[in-house]
Amino acid sequence: MDRLIPFSPDVYVGMFARYNAxxxxxxxxxVFLGALILVCVxxxxxxxxxxxxxxxxxxxxxxxxxxxxxxxxxxxxxxDPFGWLFIMQGGLTAxxxxxxxxxxxxxxxxxxxxxxxxxxxxxxxLHPALTxxxxxxxxxxxxxxxxxxxxxxxxxxALYLVYGRASLWLLxxxxxxxxxxxxxxxxxxxxRDVPLPALTLFAATYLIAVRVRR
Amino acid sequence: xxxxxxxxxxxxxxxxxxxxxxxGGGFGAWPSLAAGPDILTxxxxxxxxxxxxxxxxxxxxxxxxxxxxxxDARTDVLAKFFELGGGMIDxxxxxxxxxxxxxxxxxxxxxxxxxxxxxxxxxPSTDHGRGQIDDSFRLWGVKxxxxxxxxxxxxxxDHLQTLRAEKSAGRIRYIxxxxxxxxxxxxxxxxxxxxxxxxxxxxxxxVDRNAEARLLPLAAERGIAVICNRxxxxxxxxxxxxxxxxxxxxxDAGAGNWPEFLLKFIISHPAVTCAIPATSKxxxxxxxxxxxxxxxxxxxxxxxxxxxxxxL
Ligand SMILES: NC(=O)c1ccc[n+]([C@@H]2O[C@H](COP(=O)([O-])OP(=O)(O)OC[C@H]3O[C@@H](n4cnc5c(N)ncnc54)[C@H](OP(=O)(O)O)[C@@H]3O)[C@@H](O)[C@H]2O)c1
Numbered sequence: 059m060d061r062l063i064p065f066s067p068d069v070y071v072g073m074f075a076r077y078n079a080x081x082x083x084x085x086x087x088x089v090f091l092g093a094l095i096l097v098c099v100x101x102x103x104x105x106x107x108x109x110x111x112x113x114x115x116x117x118x119x120x121x122x123x124x125x126x127x128x129x130x131x132x133x134x135x136x137x138d139p140f141g142w143l144f145i146m147q148g149g150l151t152a153x154x155x156x157x158x159x160x161x162x163x164x165x166x167x168x169x170x171x172x173x174x175x176x177x178x179x180x181x182x183x184l185h186p187a188l189t190x191x192x193x194x195x196x197x198x199x200x201x202x203x204x205x206x207x208x209x210x211x212x213x214x215x216a217l218y219l220v221y222g223r224a225s226l227w228l229l230x231x232x233x234x235x236x237x238x239x240x241x242x243x244x245x246x247x248x249x250r251d252v253p254l255p256a257l258t259l260f261a262a263t264y265l266i267a268v269r270v271r272r
Numbered sequence: 273x274x275x276x277x278x279x280x281x282x283x284x285x286x287x288x289x290x291x292x293x294x295x296g297g298g299f300g301a302w303p304s305l306a307a308g309p310d311i312l313t314x315x316x317x318x319x320x321x322x323x324x325x326x327x328x329x330x331x332x333x334x335x336x337x338x339x340x341x342x343x344d345a346r347t348d349v350l351a352k353f354f355e356l357g358g359g360m361i362d363x364x365x366x367x368x369x370x371x372x373x374x375x376x377x378x379x380x381x382x383x384x385x386x387x388x389x390x391x392x393x394x395x396p397s398t399d400h401g402r403g404q405i406d407d408s409f410r411l412w413g414v415k416x417x418x419x420x421x422x423x424x425x426x427x428x429x430d431h432l433q434t435l436r437a438e439k440s441a442g443r444i445r446y447i448x449x450x451x452x453x454x455x456x457x458x459x460x461x462x463x464x465x466x467x468x469x470x471x472x473x474x475x476x477x478x479v480d481r482n483a484e485a486r487l488l489p490l491a492a493e494r495g496i497a498v499i500c501n502r503x504x505x506x507x508x509x510x511x512x513x514x515x516x517x518x519x520x521x522x523x524d525a526g527a528g529n530w531p532e533f534l535l536k537f538i539i540s541h542p543a544v545t546c547a548i549p550a551t552s553k554x555x556x557x558x559x560x561x562x563x564x565x566x567x568x569x570x571x572x573x574x575x576x577x578x579x580x581x582x583x584l
Pocket of ligand 1: 328329330331332333362363423424450451452453473500501502503504505506507510531548549550551552553555556557559560
């Protein structure tokens with residue numbers, strides 16, 4: 059695994075500070091889009107689902123383009139293909155949720171919706187909190203919907219918010235990415251970056267288990 | 273020679289040690305290798321050009337991206353490398369921004385006396401390989417690259433053809449192939465037997481000694497220079513031995529500390545041309561470069577060194 063990571067942890071962490079600064083205020087815009095997801099959840103239904111799909115798609119495409127291809131590819135040759143996979147995932151999410159209209163936001167406060175909202179909240183606060191408690195520079199925190207790990211968690215959270223199991227195939231890339239992300243954080247002993255992909259993997263597995271059983 | 277010509281001192285500095293290392297069929301007698309008054313240099317068999325026996329790798333250590341502070345810190349490492357007589361710098365397009373950061377450092381230092389630039393082509397596509405080769409010249413900021421290697425033997429047939437054409441055109445001086453972690457030794461051996469190459473790069477250190485059986489003797493027989501990567505097994509070997517005391521007889525091998533002990537073991541092998549430890553620290557660079565100085569172990573001592581490290 060360490061042969062696949064051509065940089066040291068401090069260089070990787072420092073890259074996030076430069077990315078966050080270079081793309082400011084993208085992270086603030088992303089938080090507003092996150093708030094819009096909550097509005098969609100309140101409304102429920104097909105139109106809210108379309109908006110939800112477009113927001114999640116925007117996060118994938120932005121992170122693929124601005125982070126993977128624009129920033130990370132400078133350190134890792136694999137970031138370009140990763141970036142295109144992120145963009146493809148964004149395209150598929152948009153197509154599935156808008157053109158095919160398969161993202162019906164669940165009406166009412168089901169347990170699944172509650173979990174989805176908690177996961178969105180964790181995508182917003184977990185990484186900055188860990189950064190703060192581990193006394194790392196706060197500007198190196200992974201922003202909501204602008205970093206790969208938070209985007210993958212948001213994508214899983216979104217599937218908790220929509221009906222049925224028809225969209226579960228959209229979990230494939232977030233799961234693969236989070237497994238890779240977790241393995242690289244583990245290999246670099248970058249413990250701050252372990253909980254987010256671990257949570258995404260756990261949440262995706264739980265969602266599949268619950269929906270498939272139904 | 274990149275940018276400026278190779279420091280003449282290298283060609284004459286350690287003639288005694290170099291002559292003693294003259295390679296023919298087999299390794300001949302194992303001499304007691306005393307480095308000359310300055311640093312130990314070794315001949316590239318195909319040309320007899322001599323290069324310093326310690327070079328520098330760039331995997332991870334020089335991949336610092338856009339960070340100006342880190343780029344400047346690596347430039348300090350580079351400055352120390354040249355100051356202490358360093359020659360070969362090894363990189364690859366696989367190492368992220370490492371080639372660009374080396375280029376930044378060379379540009380900032382404004383001097384590259386003695387630089388022996390070594391990089392690689394690493395892609396399954398022949399056309400993309402040509403683009404990668406052009407990129408390397410741009411990133412290093414040099415007109416000639418001393419050594420171009422096919423990284424991990426990937427698409428080696430086609431890339432060797434491209435590299436031969438570049439060599440004929442005078443843009444590249446030597447060509448070679450690389451492997452590491454003891455992998456692909458069979459493939460490397462076949463290429464060494466059948467192709468006209470100047471260099472091979474492989475993993476060889478006090479605990480990874482597979483190359484001793486076939487590849488190192490074959491390199492000596494075929495007149496191929498040998499670069500040893502992973503001299504410290506990425507830091508696991510050096511970190512491990514440094515928790516133990518140096519044996520009291522290390523001084524007889526010319527080693528005053530563990531880096532010297534491990535590097536002298538490698539570069540004293542008659543078939544080895546140079547070792548390329550990577551470091552991000554000026555003080556480590558100093559330790560590494562000092563391994564080219566002073567007495568070198570003979571065959572009996574090398575055996576003792578390997579056994580000692582193996583037992584730790
Ligand atoms: N297939 C291939 O072509 C291939 C494969 C592998 C490697 N390579 C080449 O070979 C080079 C060397 O291999 P490598 O980088 O994997 O590993 P290495 O040189 O065996 O070890 C590098 C590590 O050793 C530490 N180190 C260096 N000098 C030290 C000293 N004096 N005291 C204590 N620690 C020291 C460095 O840490 P600090 O930064 O803290 O000093 C770094 O973490 C590579 O950089 C690359 O250029 C080529």
